[in-house]
Amino acid sequence: MKLSTKVAELTTIIEPAVEACDVSLWGIEFTPQGNRSLLRIYIEALPEEQEQDKHVTIEDCAAVNHQVSGVLEVHDPIAGEFVLEVSSPGFDRAFFSDEQMREYIGQTISLRLISAIGQGDKKRRKATGKLDSMDDTSLQLTTSDGERFEIALSNIDKANLIYEDD
Numbered sequence: 001m002k003l004s005t006k007v008a009e010l011t012t013i014i015e016p017a018v019e020a021c022d023v024s025l026w027g028i029e030f031t032p033q034g035n036r037s038l039l040r041i042y043i044e045a046l047p048e049e050q051e052q053d054k055h056v057t058i059e060d061c062a063a064v065n066h067q068v069s070g071v072l073e074v075h076d077p078i079a080g081e082f083v084l085e086v087s088s089p090g091f092d093r094a095f096f097s098d099e100q101m102r103e104y105i106g107q108t109i110s111l112r113l114i115s116a117i118g119q120g121d122k123k124r125r126k127a128t129g130k131l132d133s134m135d136d137t138s139l140q141l142t143t144s145d146g147e148r149f150e151i152a153l154s155n156i157d158k159a160n161l162i163y164e165d166d
Contacts, residue, residue: 006030009077010039017071018043021063023056026089027096037082041068042089056088091163098153101139105131108162114155127151128162
């Protein structure tokens with residue numbers, strides 16, 4: 001889940017504008033699409049508000065959209081036209097950093113990997129299971145059929161939380 005240079009640059013520019021709206025930046029997706037790119041920003045309620053069970057509102061998204069639009073107009077980091085979307089990460093949130101995943105140890109996650117794991121005809125580049133533990137270089141995952149994997153964090157292309165309604 002290494003951030004691209006462009007996403008790192010955008011994060012540096014955008015994060016202060018997001019925080020000025022009293023929400024936190026969860027992550028950024030940037031998809032260049034020729035002359036019209038897509039910039040998707042995920043925001044989350046501040047930790048102290050989450051403890052009070054407060055969530056991101058449509059008004060929060062609109063305020064961030066307005067604030068970030070102004071900042072992007074000044075800095076002009078994206079060549080050509082782009083579409084700006086602002087939303088909550090949702091229940092099935094994508095993880096943008098290892099630190100975000102640590103908060104969900106014990107829950108089910110879905111991974112898309114850079115290199116396949118497993119042996120023989122059971123090799124796979126996708127894995128879903130319970131996140132058992134993590135250290136600085138790898139995570140341990142147990143699939144629903146009991147298979148256990150140790151996966152290098154550097155081998156993770158994309159990771160998402162799987163929402164389970166208890």
